[in-house]
Amino acid sequence: MTQTLIEPRRASPEAVVDVTRVAVSTVIFSLRRDPGTDRLAVVVPLVMRTRDPHEGQWALPGGWLDATESLDAAASRTLAETTAIAPSYLEQLYAFGAVDRSPTRVVSIVYWALVRPDEIPAAPVENVSWHDVAELPRLAFDHNHIVEYALWRLRNKVGYSRIAHGLLADEFTLAELREVYESILGRRLDPANFRRQAENSGTLIPTDRFRTGSHRPARFYRYNQDVELADRGPLASERTPENESSTS
Amino acid sequence: MTQTLIEPRRASPEAVVDVTRVAVSTVIFSLRRDPGTDRLAVVVPLVMRTRDPHEGQWALPGGWLDATESLDAAASRTLAETTAIAPSYLEQLYAFGAVDRSPTRVVSIVYWALVRPDEIPAAPVENVSWHDVAELPRLAFDHNHIVEYALWRLRNKVGYSRIAHGLLADEFTLAELREVYESILGRRLDPANFRRQAENSGTLIPTDRFRTGSHRPARFYRYNQDVELADRGPLASERTPENESSTS
């Protein structure tokens, strides 16, 4: 089901030189526990390109914008075709349009998304593999640059919104939530202070269940679904049903 | 020199139904003192459309993306053609691509810019007029929505960056700077606290000159040019010479 960038049909070959095509790509973030270090790593799915340009290189999942679908819809479709899952968060990142970013003129509307690790299908998808963002290979086009920018946005936004929740299952302990923040920000957080901030945010609902382990049980929390993952301003009303996540 | 949205030449008429065209528009913010209330108002230049669709309605300045120019370059060109001035700040806002936002399929890459009032040419440009964003008429396409979103971004960004400086001349008093903030945020700020924040920001350089008026003279300040107007992350390196402002 993976759709890579191939030439769409066009009216006449002569038009090529003058035509700017619109592509949509998505940087899909998720988390994976490294079996070796036992630490959470931020990972993104990449697609192996099977044709030129950049055949044999890893690239962001994406495809051409259909004339009959909105940008958001195109991002959702792309994402579903690649990973077969609905993201818990999806937001437009940036439009990249340097003239020389591709052999032919392509403007890419790039989205970024968050996916809960438990929603990633166990069965691997052909030509797709998840990569630690800290150890990315050289990607096709300007995709290294794009991932770098998406990471910057993720790290910024995690500081003033609750998007980290988009990477967690419905119920989670405060230690698990803290670990998400730590893996994204790349530094340790004080458990006591983190707990207070989380509790005072008004977005967490304590449950009656506890995670039992080898030590004192930790309370499970849920999210207050009334609170948006992030303030998107006047854009929030633009959301279409296909972008609504399983959060709701 | 005002360029409005007209049909670009295309290879063959049959291609129309399948072609998605890319336009670039810019929300250009500036400030104007209302002669009546003597208060600063946030204003944007609008262009009267002289042909369908939406003939006779005001619209954001914009034009089609040339196949040989980057998105940033297209925004700069558009802006220069409309206002004949270089903005002190220019940043991509959002890509709008709803299917029904125009009779034909158009994806608009929208930028937002800041312009110093003293850089606006006194001679009016044909079909262009500046409007108070608080009293906008019904605009063409989804441009009301776009301006609303741009305003939201401006108000957000003014809180954690020094972009307000992009609306002021080289030298200014703290009262003038404070008035810019007040007009953007729509609320009064404490002069004493504002002064302290401004002085501690490390971005202001006091001069030896003073604004004399009917009362105690106020010191002029300049900006520390070493500090960027806003942290644009990894995107900062993307800036091309044509986007560099007169700030540098």
Next chain:
DNA sequence: TCAAAAGTGTTTTGAATACACCCATGC
């Protein structure tokens, strides 16, 4: 001398931080 804006000082509040310490469980 007075009005008005420039500029300083002081107090309070609240959030972020650091860190000491108690609690509850499996082993």
Next chain:
DNA sequence: GCATGGGTGTATTCAAAACACTTTTGA
């Protein structure tokens, strides 16, 4: 019991805010 993470209490630091007060000018 004791190791280990869960969870609480508290002191410190820092910035934002509120507001009283002094300074300097033109009229």
